[in-house]
Amino acid sequence: MLTEVFQTKHNTAPFSQIKLENYKPAFEETIAKAKAEVDEIINNSETPTFENTIERLDFSGEALDRLSSIFFNLNSAETCDEMQKIAQDVSPLLTAFSNDISLNEDLFKRVKAVYDQKDRLTLTTEQATLLDKKFKGFSRNGALLSEEDKLKLREIDTELAKLKLTYGENVLAETNNYQLHITNEADLKGLPDGTKEMAASLAKSKGLEGWIFTLDFPSYLPFVTYVENRELRKEIAIAAGKKAFQNNEFDNKENVKRIVELRHKRANLLGYESHSHFVLEERMAQNPEKVKSFLNDLLEKAKPAAQKEFAELTAFAKELDGIDQLEKWDGAYYSEKLKQKLFSLDDELLKPYFKLENVLNGAFTIADKLFGIRFKEVFDIDKYHNDVQTFEVLDFEGELVAVFYADFFPRKGKRNGAWMTSFKPQYIKNGVNERPHVSIVCNFTPPTETKPSLLTFNEVTTLFHEFGHALHGMLANTTYPSLSGTSVYWDFVELPSQVMENWCYEPEALALFAKHYLTGEVIPQQYVEKIKESASFLEGMATMRQLSFGLLDIAYHAKVQTIEDVKAFEKAAFEGTSLYPDVEENCMSTSFSHIFQGGYSSGYYSYKWAEVLDADAFAYFQEKGIFNQEVATKFKDNVLSKGGTELPMELYKKFRGQEPKVEALLKRAGLLG
Template identity: 75%
Template sequence: MNILLQKFGTKLDTAPFSKIKNEDYFPAFQEAINLAKAEIDAIINNTESPTFQNTIEALSFSGDVLERISSIFFNLNSAETSDEMQKIAQEVSPLLSEFGNDVRLNADLFAKVKTIYEQKESLNLNPEQKTLLDKQYKSFSRNGANLPEEKKNQLREIDKELSKLSLQFGENVLAETNAFELHLTDKKDLAGLPEGTIEAACYLAKAQEKEGWIITLDHPSYIPFVTYADNRELRKKITIAFGARSFQNNEFDNQEIVLKIAKLRFERANLLGYKTHAHFVLEERMAESPEKVLSFSNDLLAKAKPAAQREFAQLSAFAKELDGIEQLEKWDSAYYSEKLKQQLFNLDDEKLKPYFQLEKVLNGAFTIAEKLYGLTFTEVFDIDKYHEEVTTYEVTNKNNELVAVFYADFFPRKGKRNGAWMTSFKSQYIKDGKNERPHISNVCNFTKPTETKPSLLTFNEVTTLFHEFGHGLHGMLANTEYPDLSGTSVYWDFVELPSQIMENWCYEPEALALFAHHYETGEVIPQEYVEKIKESASFQQGMATNRQLSFGLLDMAWHGQDPTNITDIKTFETEQFASTQLYPEVKENAMSTAFSHIFQGGYSSGYYSYKWAEVLDADAFEYFQENGIFNQEVAEKFKENVLSKGGTEHPMILYKRFRGQEPKPDALLKRAGLI
């Protein structure tokens, strides 16, 4: 029997990772698709007249076996992949895409959903049921249910092709990231590098049975190198390598793939009656339209750009004075910013890292969640995991009831993609009176402990951990009826609010005192460091905002207009970056070919949402600050109206219920020192 198709029978119904073999996946997917089809057929063939229960609810709970297998497989394909897994993903993705279309383009099923949708005013539904009905109706209408047959077939072909292309895009970026290494054998090339980075580089070389030190394009290796290495030529070499990923006219090149994805998305949107892909996407976002996104972005840019230009001029003058640098280049950016920051605030990451031992930071996040939301995290050792480095926790509330299972996976390894993310292995929902609790995972890439040191985080990594943990809380505290509205199943430009608001606690003395203790002496982080962390929080915020907006504007340029005449990616990007450009162009580099957020992840037409959510999070945190950062009443309101509600109502309704008003950008501008 295939383990993936049985009741797991494990503790808390957790995934039996160690028992799953790669050869189980494909047949399990095939069988789970058949099961889901049978559930759909049962809804269609039901001879009773359609009701909310026998159609909308039944549809929401259908396909749960397929959902579970998909979440296990695709999460592992990101965190613990192999050539074999990637091959399975290539085989399975078209099947899933086809099944999704079989459901969404099924005329008989849509007729039943439409019948209920047209009676919705007389059905006496609660807000969550209304949202579910609306979401389901749109999942058909926005995916071609109203199209004639031949256009439906066209849509199927486009979707199949898109799912393959985005997988290929991601595999190419991963292959290019893994293909490059900077192998150093001369000790003087290490000048400027922190001890921990040198030790990690030595460890990497040893693992490959090589002499010397190896620096890779994985963030824990790449970021410290470009930030601290005194050797400008080597910084240049690795920066160009990073920016040239999948832009080298080799087997892993993504240029054609990017053009194809953009054009297919546009074609798909047109087929469905939308002007562009962005018009299609933004109809289901808080921002509502590309025009509104552009106006929001350009308003922020107008406030950030003068500050960015001032900061760039200051940085250029500093680099010239320090090292006689005539023209600041991209490979100088992190290096001289760090030096300038040290000079202005006498605060560098190396001074701070001893106070941010990974385990203590994680426990700090747990303690803050306990103070705010009454949660307790207990490490457990009897839950199966997919890699020995993963740690597992049972999360309980004040009444000692299970809230969630939490997996933490923090170190880079070969089969794991770069970056940091939150995901779930099982959704929360309520069925037959039972509240099924979620299984949530945070995946990051922090420096591994070495023989002499535990894993010590930079302050930036501390905020990353808190950010992903914020997404985690959104998943863990979910408390909704239906799986499709649970946890992070919210409008995309609302999903970053719970994650970004958590970062704010990292700057508060009261919160830092809970976890920022020196790993050797146990001493609490000195108050002067805390003040400097706060002061330096707005350091180069103009440049940071400018950079973030440039990515969002590039995303809108790909998706908010007709891309059919774009032939050359580099030329196109250069035009798009003109309004935000500070550094000279690097001819060997392109952003789009490794812009995984928009060409592999779900951020197409949505990259602006990071900034959008920053407006929300600054405004929301101001409410905490006004009442105390651990104020129970405000925390309870945030938990009840935001964290537990998922996508059950429009986000602006939820936000206003929490805050009592719409968000204002002033709190963000103030926090960033832009006003």
């Protein structure tokens, strides 16, 4: 059943029919099927052409890709011990298959034969990009290596795949293993009622009196932001900071060292100076020197502002509570207090205007105004959990654009954070434009017995961010699956997501969805002005924090080195960006999943890089009007629909008419002058 085209509405995944024991045999069968498809290409007696080699290769393994996306998406959103065990079993099979292709000499010979005559072929831009991508897919993955080195590469890749899985499982286990159980209500002074109610219902579900707080963001963040009891804030903050850094069975220190070591070995084997040199060859930034220079240039501009802000925050804490030294567990608390003092604005004041359903409908309305698509909730598409909502996305003629899944609340077996993913890509085959199935997964404040899900403003921008990624996937319109949707350079992929966040600050957009959940009153204008004013509040400190993560990432990956002590290494990397005193028992590297489990190694800088792109892009919208059809159409036609069919800078220039300017970001962040 998992190996065939699904006999379901829009060929959607039949989640309720899948049994865990189906996965491994299905992987074995679809891998065999994909191998047979590749063998057909290799054994073709005709001269290699773009159509019989490059195109066929891109469309091969369709059933395996579909199965992998279903399985690994659920392993992030709805996992269990048994599923994690299957992941450990099938990951080596997938790595071996991937290596079987990228190290296959006969296949590479055919690809190279086509690549060598590319100047004589009449190819579209998309076809030329695909040819280049396929050739590099081989050369960057060992096709030019000796047999002995190919074997070494296989061993490295297999070990890395397992290490990354283990790393992620350890972080999830440490997140799930901690709870702060409070029985004295006085300890919760300052905490909003909604969060308190959520903590009480969690305690009740575990058969306990009182309140339970966890390291899941909707529980953790309000606690460190509002609870007056400094010792309790310290306790939960230290618990969050020492995930997988506790010398227990879930410790990730050795995994970090080994992942870094293997990544460098792999890069060296392929002829690159370091892992960063390997990764950045396929990014807009091109090399680690350019990344360091970009991060340090921003740091130079942000640091004076960050130090000034930190001094103001320290003085404020001293004046308010006699605190001499601000610690990490004080940051969110005093920032929120200072924000309230300066702007008389806090999340609790704003949340009633951000009922989840209204915010989601607001995102839909904005997408309709900009790109001419509408969202219709449907109840006859299978889903993997009751919380998930399903939508058909239709164009103005009522034709299907995409299937959209939305999964908003935390639960056991779902990893922290927020992400967009896809269960089926878009592509054109045999004259049929196959439409994508796209999903966003978040961990928002859930509804309680007395209140609907009311979002913090940060959660509102997160929803718009992930929705921006989703639009990139949904509006894709390319021929080849490997170039479709979000299949773009990593430092370009955040542009559609980050640019969408800008609408959350615009009165014209907020009027569409920011309505009081009880009275229906539109958010007052003075709140909107304060949201805009407070957007750059402590922006210097926030920028410095992001830059510190980017610099840590590059420190690990831009040169080959032996790391004796993960904590000492991290401390040295953070030296130029530290504002708070170090907490000895905490270490970020052991739970920095973006770079050690996800795909952001040597790429964390791309958040800031994309901010430059998004600030510059939105400046264009502001210039012409935030719902201007001409600008929106240019963005849709040159960015959202084009995927990875051309170099990102070329696509950006077609949309904007020029390269992006860093000044747009500095101006928006209040860091100019």
